[in-house]
Amino acid sequence: MAKLNQIIAVEKGAKSRAQRELTDIYHRIQKTPLLSGISRTYQPLDDEGEALPPESTRVQVKAEETLADAARALTRLFDITATKDWANCDARADVVVDGRTILAEVPVSHLLFLEKQLTDLHAFVDKLPVLDAAEAWTFDESADVWRTEPVKTTRTKKIPRAHVLYEATTEHPAQVETYTEDVIVGTWTKTGFSGALPARRVNELRERVAKLQAAVKFAREEANGAEVAEKKVGDAVFGYLFA
Known part of the structure; x- marks a missing residue:
């Protein structure tokens, strides 16, 4: 008795062979001259006339016989595929992971x-x-x-400042230099989230x-x-x- 994996292994080859043979049969019956035959004889009008040999062409392909050829080509494939399909209905196994039956x-x-x-x-x-x-x-x-842990960062703002280089005198006005200073004005608290x-x-x-x-x-x-x-x-x- 065969095993299912053996039937599966030979099915592809049987299918290719059957398709090849069926294609050959199909091409053969498309060739009209192979399906046709003649028989021709010549009879002169009198005994003095030229005698010609008979002519004949034999029928090489018979459509009825190609049906039997097609049946033979496909029967093996039908049997193998049926055996596989019927077996697939009965062939079962458990799916087991780490000793636990999942299915x-x-x-x-x-x-x-x-x-x-x-x-x-x-x-x-x-x-x-x-x-x-x-x-x-x-x-x-x-x-x-x-989420991440909260992270604090400061927010700064540029504040204009003035710095007196030279005080004013009776002869000269004061010399003042202006600049900006980054001053902390608040605190950001950032928490990241993710899905x-x-x-x-x-x-x-x-x-x-x-x-x-x-x-x-x-x-x-x-x-x-x-x-x-x-x-x-x-x-x-x-x-x-x-x-």
Whole structure:
């Protein structure tokens, strides 16, 4: 008795061979001269007339026979595919991660679906935003986001000042130099907020996806190792179609 993975392995080759043979048959029946034949004889009007040899062309392709050829070309493929499809209905396996059964008795078709979806999810997790490692973050329950510690910075304002270089005298006015001075007028308190995720959380999610991917692949291989009963549908199909 064959195993499902063996049937899957030979199906592609059987399909290619059947398509090639069917294409050859199709091209053959499109060649009208191969389907045609003649038989021609010559009879002179009298015994003195020239005698000519008979001419004939044999029919090389018979459409009815090509039906049998097509049936033979496709019957093996139909049988292999039927065996696989029937087996897929019964072939099942558990998806187990770290000894925990995540999904029980999953059919092969759904395991294939899960593999595709988990590949997409892996790419999604890899693109998740991560908190800036240069900041110290704590989770703010009230705001439901991550936040940094408040950081205070001063706000300054330029204030004009005057500096007397020389006092005024009876002969000369005072010489005064003007300049500006940065004076602290207030304090900014800045707190950063973020909806991104800590790196450890993203790494944890990435590891979970990878583990589940491996478990699903293992389950698929296990399910595909199930023994299958060979199905014969080709004779029934073509026995009806081309009878």
